[in-house]
Amino acid sequence: MNPNPLxxxxxxxxxNTDLxxxxxxxxxxxxxCAERRATFELFTRKLPAQRSFLVAAGLEQALHYILNVTFSDRTLDFLQSLPNFERVDPKFFDYLRKFRFSGDVFxxxxxxxxxxQEPLLQVSGPVIESQILETFLINTLNFQTTVASKASRLCLAAGNRGVMDFGTRRAHSPQAGVEAARAAFIGGCQGTSNVLAGFxxxxxxVGTMAHSFVQFFEDEAEAFARYQAAFPEHTTFLVDTYDTLKGVEKAAKLGGKMVGVRLDSGNLHELAVKAREILDRHDRTDVHIFASGNLDEGKIQGLTLADVPINAFGAGTDLVVSSDAPSCDMVYKLVEVFETGVPEPRMKTSQAKVTTPFRKQVFRRLAAGGFDGDLICRCDEEPPAAGEYQPLLKQYLRAGELCEILPDVESIRTYAQEQLALLPSAYKLLHSSEEYPVEFSRELIQARESLQRKL
Incomplete structure (x- = not known):
């Protein structure tokens, strides 16, 4: 048989979902119940242990899925062949054959x-339509939010030095590599090695060369010369294939234009200092030093605080798999069901997994030029009169149609940087002990307590 790319x-x-x-x-x-309306909310109950904030990402791909999800004859034939569906009414498969999402998304x-506890996404529509979306939505928003949040930590650790995404080859799939490049850029990375993401x-x-290119030639200096001949305006040399400092020396002596050298192993602090000395001695003061090799935010921050002469960092594995917090543990929970147009509350009451009923709005309090706490209310509540509050959730789909213009990824990145600038410094520390204040409104608390007594 022919190979299947999957x-x-x-x-x-x-x-492309769970059974x-x-x-x-x-x-x-x-x-x-096919036409009964229901509302689901996607959120994380609590932040991962190593996080004091998240950066929301993945909405564009989630909306693409919602607008395009259908069931083909081929996939319906497969479903009908499964033992689980042996006794299911054939009319159900006729329903899926005509499936199109017709609800609302906030x-x-x-x-x-x-x-x-803050909803990243809300789906309100016929219960079957809203339920079927769950797996894909969790997967997409959980992954991109995880990577965007990790990228923001790496960039905060780097200060005014750039961070690049080098993680595609270590991502969990080629598709994950592209989505990680997008999320990393939203989180603050300046570029990516992923060419498809650029396209x-x-x-x-961005990119330099691999050790294999240097090894291919008999002499390291020849490899550098060949590469520079091919890219005279964009040459960055990987100098640690053999002896790092000798590699820097060879690159410095080569002549011609050179953008930078990349250090990919060893004691980056010590090597960067000595590499800078070599470059300056050869009047290469304009050549940048780029560092990579199993970097995380702790290592980057250590190099930055020590004022090591490194101009930019490349982050790979630790970025795209978010090694210290590989998931935001997002959930998709039913919060209301409509009876004759009126929302009836729904919640989960099991220990440690209690949810709060009704569709919500998140209001962010602004004070002294920054964020000062969030209040989660019912979607039809007004914020408190005192203070300046900003509603966060917006409507993106109305009756199954896009109703909001989507920004490009550059605009999203700019908005994320504006958001981070308003977040108080205490929550941007790599090891913050502060917990950002998030509260539920009195009306929501009363609704939750009232429903708990009934259940």
């Missing part, structure tokens, strides 16, 4: 700084 296609979007989304959909259908704009989104594409 890349999702429009033909398979509907079944239980479809078994629940079938059960809703057979119970006569969300935080991408790049918004957010916290535990699709206009993200600056």
């Amino acid at each position: 890349f999702p296609t429009k033909d398979t979007l509907g079944i 239980y989304e479809l078994t629940m959909a079938a059960a809703y259908f057979q119970a006569g 969300a935080l704009p991408e790049g918004t700084v957010c916290f535990g 699709e989104m206009g993200i600056p594409v």
Whole structure:
């Protein structure tokens, strides 16, 4: 048989999900509930242990999915062949054949700084339509938010020095590599090694050379000369294939234009200082030093605080898999069901997993030029009269149609930087002990307590 790339296609979007989304959909259908409206919210109950804030990302890809998810004849034939669906009414598959999302979607704009319990996305529509979306939405927003949040920490640690995404080869799939490049750029990275990300989104594409290029030639100096001949205006030499400082010396003596040298191993502090001395001695004061090699925010911050002469950093594995906090543990929970147009509350009451009913709005309090706490209210509540409050959730889909112009990724990145500038410094420390204040309104607390007594 021919190799299968396993890349999702429009033909398979509907079944790119967990089985239980479809078994629940079938059960809703057979119970006569197909058109009953319900609202689900996507959020994380609490921040990962190493995080004091998150940067929301992934909404554009989530909306693309919602607007395009369908079930083809081929995928419906497969579903009908599964033992789980053996006794399901054939009319359910006719329903899926005509499937199109017809509900409403509200969300935080991408790049918004957010916290535990705050909805990143809300889906309100016929219960089957809203339920089927769960797996893809969690996957997309959880992953990109995780990477964007990690990127923001790396960039905060670097101060005014640039950070580049070098993580595609270590991402969990080629698709993850592209999405990670997008999320990393939103979080503050200045560029990516992922060429497809540059093609699709206009993200600056960066890169140097691999050790294999240097090894291919008999002599390191020849490898440098050959590379410079091919890229006379954009030459950055990887100098640690053999002896790092001898590599810097050879690059410095080569002549011609050179953008920088890259250090990819060893004691980066010591090597950067000595590399700078060598470059300056050869009147190469304009040549930058670029550092990479298993860097995380702690290592980057250490080099930055020591004022080591490194101009920019490349982050790979630690960025795209967010090694210290690889998931935001997002959930997608039912919060209300509509009876004759009136929302009836729904919540989960199991220990440590209690949820809060009703669709919500998040109001952010602004004071002294920065964020001063968030208040989660019912969606139809007004914020308190005292103080300046900003509503965060916006509507993006109305009756299954896009109703908000989506920004490009550069604009999202700018917005994220504006958000981070307004976040008080205490929450931007790598090891912050401060917890940003997030509260529920009195009305929501009363609704939750009232429903708990009934259940």
